[in-house]
Amino acid sequence: MTADVQHQTRGFQHAALIIDDDETVETLLAPVLRRHAAARDNVLVVVNPDTERTLRAVLGPVASAIEWGEPGAFYQRLGFAFSGFRRYLQEQYAAGRTVHIIAEPDVATDLDSPVDRVAAYLSYEAMCNDAYAPYGCPVTCLWDSRRHPTLVIENVRAIHDHELTRHGRLPNQRFVPTAEYLGGRAYVTMPPIPPTTDQDLVVNTLDDLPACRFAIGSWAVAQGFAGLAAEQITSATNEIVTNGLCHGAAPVRVRAWHHDKMLVVQADDAGGRPIPADAGYRPPIRPGDGLGLWVARQFADVLLTHTLGNRTSVRLYFPYAVTHQGMDVRSR
Known part of the structure; x- marks a missing residue:
């Protein structure tokens, strides 16, 4: 220091x-x-x-x-x-x-x-x-x-x-x-994924991202989330999938499900590279710094990471009430 x-x-x-x-x-x-x-x-x-x-x-x-x-x-x-x-x-x-x-x-x-x-x-x-x-x-x-x-x-x-x-x-x-x-x-195990999910996508290259974004955004709207909230969920998902492709390894499997009024998105890449424990807490400082997990932490209420073997997982939680706080929408 x-x-x-x-x-x-x-x-x-x-x-x-x-x-x-x-x-x-x-x-x-x-x-x-x-x-x-x-x-x-x-x-x-x-x-x-x-x-x-x-x-x-x-x-x-x-x-x-x-x-x-x-x-x-x-x-x-x-x-x-x-x-x-x-x-x-x-x-x-x-x-x-x-x-x-x-x-x-x-x-x-x-x-x-x-x-x-x-x-x-x-x-x-x-x-x-x-x-x-x-x-x-x-x-x-x-x-x-x-x-x-x-x-x-x-x-x-x-x-x-x-x-x-x-x-x-x-x-x-x-x-x-x-x-x-x-x-x-960072070593705490995530709660298990439900046996059946609303979305189960595979992203092999950056060219697959538009289809992934469309699927997640449409799903969020179908679950009753407002347009701005759905855009933020889509952006956060895009960041963690891009990170998986660029810093981990393809393919990246993207699954999404809901628990009552909470939406959950998880991206698993095949790189098995542990994510630094403090990743995404600070905003980027230099022009070349990636937004990545910082954006995801801003838009998701809770972000969890875990690495086991050759799989690195990032999971995002979006509770309805918290995600819509400050937005001009009616509560579901």
């Missing part, structure tokens, strides 16, 4: 506040906000409505000195949320401002879902330690232990380098660095 980067990251801390009861926010977080207000520090609070109401009631007039963000403006598809906060921090850094972000992730453990959305979000949280650090702004994340299993809370603690406790903001001795955490997630 260069001296310049060390200087930029000096103000960055990624802290967790684990909410155990109704008093946690009042006794641990409210005093932090009071100190910020008294010092006229910049702070952005993006929390769920119940937490915001509690904080406003406890803070009283002090609440008017706090910037309150709209959760829906940040928490959409997981890639959108990650990029939205990153873009905000980048803008503050460019303006010479240091802002303490206090955020409560809008994700819930759902045992009936075909994909573990919380686990996918935690990978983004782990990536924050690298991607947000250059902007020098502290970030505190609120996680409610009453809404999530113990294992989730343990993973939350593992990816935050500090924890806000009754004894203050303490360094986390069990902190797991980004590369190590994401590397472990």
